[in-house]
Amino acid sequence: MGGFIKRWGLAASVCFIVGLLLLDFSSGQKETTTESAVDSLTQDPSQTNVMDWEVTKLSPEQFQERYTELTGERTSKEPMNQEQECQKANTTEEQAPSLITECYDAEYAAIIALEEGISAQAGVLVQVREVRGGDMIRKEFRKVYENTGYLSSEDSSSIELVENYVLGTLQDRSRLQLSFNGYVEHLERQGEWEAQHQRAKDPQHFSGSGFFQL
Secondary structure: OHHHHHHHHHHHHHHHHHHHHHHHHHHOOOOOOOOOOOOOOOOOOOOOOEEEEEEEEEOHHHHHHHHHHHHOOOOOOOHHHHHHHHHOOOOOOOOOHHHEEEEEEEEEEEEEEEEOOEEEEEEEEEEEEEEEEOOEEEEEEEEEOOOOOEEEOOOOOOEEEEEEEEEEEEEEOOEEEEEEEEEEEEEEEOOOOOOOOEEEEEEEEEEEEEEEEO
């Protein structure tokens, strides 16, 4: 009887120790969750004509080239000072600069439906930063670059796209509104030389807005 009690006590002790080891192991397996990459998309039911979004993360050199292409001017921001500039906290923020893990420029473009079979792209250049809070990394819009709004279309051989305005506005640090207004004219071939004998017909006005939520 005494031998049975000893064996039972030993088995219970072993089970207790194994249980403690398993508990300690599972408690150390904390999963670190981060937000998805720059192509995260939340569709907003209030956006007009917007079918989808395209997001392009730009290197400092790509940003300089794209900024000059859209504005006709060269930005005064030097690539080496980009990170330093983005670390600066706005007067309304209390974000510690040490928590900012990355800062970059990007092009956000809404794909808009003009009519059946014809689409256009309305876009703008923005600055984005990633901020760590505990185990989470969140993205924030920092600013929209002025005069970088544009309209373009891959159907340029059959239509003429005229921009009235494309305006990007930050509603808050995680929400970008892109408003656009313009008109499209269909090109009709006249004569043998298409490049010289086209005229626009039936101009159609369009306008709308889209929302991108980080």
